[in-house]
Amino acid sequence: MSSALDLFDLKGKTALVTGASKGIGRAIATGLAEAGADVALLARSTTALEEVAGEVEELGRRALVLTCDVTEGEQIRAAARTVLAEFGGLDVLVNNAGGIGHAGPFLDLEFDDWTRVLRLNLESTVHACQVFGRHMVERGTGSVVNLSSIAGLGGTPMLSHYAVTKAAVVSLTRTLAAEWAPAGVRVNALAPGWVRTDLTSTFFADPRATENLLAAVPSGAFGVPREVVGSAVYLAGDASRGVTGSCLVVDGGTTCFVGGPQMLGFLQHGRIPA
Numbered sequence: 001m002s003s004a005l006d007l008f009d010l011k012g013k014t015a016l017v018t019g020a021s022k023g024i025g026r027a028i029a030t031g032l033a034e035a036g037a038d039v040a041l042l043a044r045s046t047t048a049l050e051e052v053a054g055e056v057e058e059l060g061r062r063a064l065v066l067t068c069d070v071t072e073g074e075q076i077r078a079a080a081r082t083v084l085a086e087f088g089g090l091d092v093l094v095n096n097a098g099g100i101g102h103a104g105p106f107l108d109l110e111f112d113d114w115t116r117v118l119r120l121n122l123e124s125t126v127h128a129c130q131v132f133g134r135h136m137v138e139r140g141t142g143s144v145v146n147l148s149s150i151a152g153l154g155g156t157p158m159l160s161h162y163a164v165t166k167a168a169v170v171s172l173t174r175t176l177a178a179e180w181a182p183a184g185v186r187v188n189a190l191a192p193g194w195v196r197t198d199l200t201s202t203f204f205a206d207p208r209a210t211e212n213l214l215a216a217v218p219s220g221a222f223g224v225p226r227e228v229v230g231s232a233v234y235l236a237g238d239a240s241r242g243v244t245g246s247c248l249v250v251d252g253g254t255t256c257f258v259g260g261p262q263m264l265g266f267l268q269h270g271r272i273p274a
Contacts, residue, residue: 007239011036014087015236018070018128019097021048023197024147024225028094030055031229032236037092038062040083044069070097070124080131089139092236093132095125096147098165099199106160114161121165122172129176129187137183144187145235146173150251153191166191170247177245186244188235193251195223219252 015032019025021043029039033056041049041056046067053063064086066079083090098121102113125146136142151159152166170189177187194213214222231248234240249255 007241008233008237009036010092010233010237013037013091013237014040014083014089015092015094016040016042016066016083016090016132017094017096018042018068018124020052021045023199024192024195024228025094025096026052027225027229028096028232030059031226031233032092032094033059033061033063035233035237036061037236038064038087040064040066040079040087040090042066042068042070042079043097070127071119073123073127076124076127077131080135084135090132090135090142092143092145093128093136094145094147094232094236095128095169097121097124098147100159100162103158103162103202105158109161117161117165121162122168125169125172129172133176133180133185136185137180140184142185143236143240144173144176144185145232146170146187146189148173148189148191148247150191150193150249150255153247153249153255173247174245181244186235186240188240188243188245189247190228190231190235191247191249191251191255192228193217193223193249193254195225195228197225216257217252217254218257221252223250223252 010032015037017025017029017039020029020041029041029052033039038061039056041052041063043049044067046065049065053065056063064083066082068075068079070076101117102109129144146169148169149166151163152170156163173187173189180187228250231250235248
């Protein structure tokens with residue numbers, strides 16, 4: 001008799017992770033390998049990818065390094081040809097590549113700021129979903145995990161361009177989930193909160209900004225990439241067989257907390273004054 005833990009077993013599965021050279025993408029890539037999957041690693045930095053490949057191979061899984069700029073559709077299509085030729089198919093696609101670029105008030109952002117973030121966060125996901133989604137639909141099986149962000153779930157001052165792209169990723173996820181469900185392909189999103197990575201390092205460089213950000217996190221701690229891995233493994237495999245079109249939030253309670261930093265201070269002290 002199989003156990004509940006078998007539902008999280010990815011042995012015999014193949015996966016591809018974009019933006020796999022660092023941060024959340026790197027953690028997810030090695031996490032999928034720990035669960036048993038062979039993993040194709042895609043990013044612009046060959047050296048960094050080779051380091052991740054070494055970690056995957058130490059876990060006894062196969063790693064495939066694919067140097068690729070995800071903003072270029074033809075490069076993604078070329079990578080797809082290599083993956084399908086080497087692995088014979090793809091079971092799990094994790095669209096993780098993304099970035100923030102310049103941050104600031106909406107009126108201070110240049111249109112080029114919008115263009116760069118739209119291409120990196122949204123168009124790259126569209127390209128990958130078109131290429132690998134077609135393959136999965138034809139096979140009649142597959143799981144797509146798109147990385148969104150809590151920034152895309154509400155108003156996010158100073159990050160309007162980033163927030164728009166992440167909201168669009170959630171919308172795309174739900175639409176593709178509805179379109180591809182009859183073919184047996186599931187599509188879900190992950191929405192991390194504030195996670196300490198190279199991408200967010202500039203926000204944590206200012207102690208006052210860090211304090212203000214942390215005040216809105218009920219758990220009292222920023223996330224780390226490893227904390228996103230379990231959710232990704234869950235969405236990738238049979239444990240989430242009945243789940244599609246969802247957006248799983250991993251944010252230490254940030255989006256469920258509407259009382260503001262002052263209320264959080266009261267809660268932490270165990271009382272609210274009359």
